Amino acid sequence: xxxxxxxxxxxxxxxxxxxxxxxxxxxxxxxxxxxxxxxxxxxxxxxxxxxxxxxxxxxxxxxxxxxxxxxxxxxxxxxxxxxxxxxxxxxxxxxxxxxxxxxxxxxxxxxxxxxxxxxxxxxxxxxxxxxxxxxxxxxxxxxxxxxxxxxxxxxxxxxxxxxxxxxxxxxxxxxxxxxxxxxxxxxxxxxxxxxxxxxxxxxxxxxxxxxxxxxxxxxxxxxxxxxxxxxxxxxxxxxxxxxxxxxxxxxxxxxxxxxxxxxxxxxxxxxxxxxxxxxxxxxxxxxxxxxxxxxxxxxxxxxxxxxxxxxxxxxxxxxxxxxxxxxxxxxxxxxxxxxxxxxxxxxxxxxxxxxxxxxxxxxxxxxxxxxxxxxxxxxxxxxxxxxxx
Numbered sequence: 001x002x003x004x005x006x007x008x009x010x011x012x013x014x015x016x017x018x019x020x021x022x023x024x025x026x027x028x029x030x031x032x033x034x035x036x037x038x039x040x041x042x043x044x045x046x047x048x049x050x051x052x053x054x055x056x057x058x059x060x061x062x063x064x065x066x067x068x069x070x071x072x073x074x075x076x077x078x079x080x081x082x083x084x085x086x087x088x089x090x091x092x093x094x095x096x097x098x099x100x101x102x103x104x105x106x107x108x109x110x111x112x113x114x115x116x117x118x119x120x121x122x123x124x125x126x127x128x129x130x131x132x133x134x135x136x137x138x139x140x141x142x143x144x145x146x147x148x149x150x151x152x153x154x155x156x157x158x159x160x161x162x163x164x165x166x167x168x169x170x171x172x173x174x175x176x177x178x179x180x181x182x183x184x185x186x187x188x189x190x191x192x193x194x195x196x197x198x199x200x201x202x203x204x205x206x207x208x209x210x211x212x213x214x215x216x217x218x219x220x221x222x223x224x225x226x227x228x229x230x231x232x233x234x235x236x237x238x239x240x241x242x243x244x245x246x247x248x249x250x251x252x253x254x255x256x257x258x259x260x261x262x263x264x265x266x267x268x269x270x271x272x273x274x275x276x277x278x279x280x281x282x283x284x285x286x287x288x289x290x291x292x293x294x295x296x297x298x299x300x301x302x303x304x305x306x307x308x309x310x311x312x313x314x315x316x317x318x319x320x321x322x323x324x325x326x327x328x329x330x331x332x333x334x335x336x337x338x339x340x341x342x343x344x345x346x347x348x349x350x351x352x353x354x355x356x357x358x359x360x361x362x363x364x365x366x367x368x369x370x371x372x373x374x375x376x377x378x379x380x381x382x383x384x385x386x387x388x389x
Contacts, residue, residue, distance in 0.1 A: 027064040027326065029315065030088030031099040032081055032109065035072035038200065041226060041258050042101035042304055043072070046123045048296050049308025050098070053316075056291065061316055062324045069094060075101070076170075076199060078108035085109045089116045095326040096121065098311055101304075102224075103127040103171040110134040117328035119335075121314065123307040127171035128387030131354045136328045138335055138354035140314055140347075141307040142275050144175035144222065145387030147251045149183045150360045150380045151273035155218060155249055156187030163189060163249075164216040166207055166232075168223045169196035175387055176222035176251060183386075184220075192216050202228065204235045211246065212239060218247035225256040225304075230263055237266040252277070252374060255365050257300040260372045267372055270365045275358050276303040276344035279373040288343035303344075310342050314349070346382070355385050 031050070033043030047070060059066045069092050071084035081104070088094045089112070097113060098121040100106040106125035110133035113120040122130060122139040126147075131137045155163065165180060167173035173196060181191050193214045195207050202223075211219045219241070223229055229250075236248055252274020255267055278289055278301055288309070292301040299305075318334045319326060336351040345359040360383045363374035 024063040024324070026067045027061055027096075027319070027324070028067050028069060028092060028094040029096045029098055030085070030092060030094035031068055031070045032073050032084045032088070032097065032105060033070060033099040034075040034101045034105075035070065037075040039075040039101055039224065039226065042124060043099070045258065045299070045302055045304035046099060046101065046308035048292070048299065049301075049305035049310075050123075050312045052292060052295050052305075053309045053312035055295065057312075057316060061319045064319075064324050073101075073105055076104050078104040081105035082108040082112060085112045089118060094118070096315060096331070098315075099123050100125045103130065106130045106137070107133060107171075110137060113137060119326060119328050119331040121311045123311045124304050125172075126175070128175050128385055129171075132388075136332060138332065138349055139356055140311045140349075141303070141356065142358070143355060143385040143387055144172045144251065145179035146358075146383060146385045147273055147275060147360055148176045148179040148222070149386050150362060150383070151220070151249055151251065151271070152180045152183035152189075153187060154271065154273070154362050154378070155220070156184055156189050160217045160247065160249070161189055162192045162214075162216045163218050163220050164193040164195075164211045164214045165191060165220045166195050166197060166211065166222075168199050168202075168228075170199045172224075173197075173199075173222050179387060180220050197223065199224065204232050205239075208232075208235045208239045208241065212241050212244055215244075216246055218249050221248065221250040221254055223253065225253040225302075226259055229254040229256070230259050233263050233266050233270075247271075252303065252363065255363075255374055257302040257374075260300070260365070260374075263372070267365045268367065271362065272365075272374065273360055273362050274303060274374065275360050276306045277361065277363055277374040277376055278302065279368060279375055280344060280361075281376070282343070282345065284341055285343040306343050310340075310344075310347065313340060313342070314338060348382075350384060353385065353388050355388070357382055357384050359383065
């Protein structure tokens with residue numbers, strides 16, 4: 001019996017050795033994304049960016065073939081996200097987790113990442129505290145405090161003294177609201193009202209009336225990128241807030257390129273702050289947008305697509321330096337402090353927080369060559385997440 005067992009183990013070891021010599025194991029990246037439901041455009045844009053990077057840079061890292069395995073978490077469904085991550089780890093045996101369009105998804109997967117000790121790359125979810133929930137999480141997108149503080153400073157410096165805040169009632173909305181109030185009031189501004197709106201299918205009518213009645217100088221808005229912004233802007237126009245002299249200021253989620261065309265002329269002049277614009281003036285971004293339109297003719301590149309693209313850049317860069325070792329501890333240590341030039345500008349993974357350091361731009365919606373664009377008019381360079389200060 002011992003002889004047979006020894007022979008079996010010897011044969012197994014020989015087969016494994018032959019496999020190692022003949023073919024390195026695929027590098028499997030499990031992407032948990034909202035590919036259906038109201039936030040499906042998030043998943044599609046992130047996946048588009050990731051696939052574009054692979055298309056441009058090849059589907060191998062060293063001698064390992066890169067394989068993307070995508071699971072749909074349908075949107076705000078944390079249990080679905082958690083189950084998808086568990087299946088990717090246990091059944092598909094992925095080396096890296098990535099994606100995560102919304103905060104509840106990232107929060108749900110954090111303990112799974114810790115237990116499995118697997119690198120997990122956040123490509124959109126923007127609540128500041130996400131990276132504190134597991135030592136195996138890092139982020140290549142943004143945080144809401146990071147994109148909110150600059151618009152609050154701009155407002156205070158440009159004659160806006162009274163603001164009414166409207167924020168979606170979930171983590172990113174709470175972060176945006178808190179940071180705007182902190183930065184704006186410290187600069188001498190006054191908050192004359194606050195309201196939180198449902199994350200899914202909100203009716204903005206009663207909230208817009210409250211804003212109008214407040215006689216604020218401006219309304220600060222954060223809602224998830226997509227159709228909600230279109231609905232809010234329509235209500236803002238129809239209910240006469242613009243005519244009443246109430247300015248609209250926001251994070252760039254509002255005027256995301258995915259929905260900017262649908263907003264039409266009412267979006268003109270909206271001032272917002274964000275870390276990426278299709279109109280960002282750099283040679284790298286021009287090349288990126290041209291490649292994106294060639295690959296996906298019916299979509300406009302946006303901040304989510306760039307996060308997918310940059311997430312893949314980070315994976316390729318780190319694994320080149322670790323010689324293909326995707327182990328959680330090795331990968332995370334190598335990723336900390338990594339710098340590169342992105343289509344959005346220079347970016348870095350903060351070695352202390354595993355969050356992103358990047359430029360945040362003040363933009364104004366203008367018509368450029370017949371197309372609505374977020375035109376950059378100012379920037380805050382190398383800006384860290386103020387939510388962790």
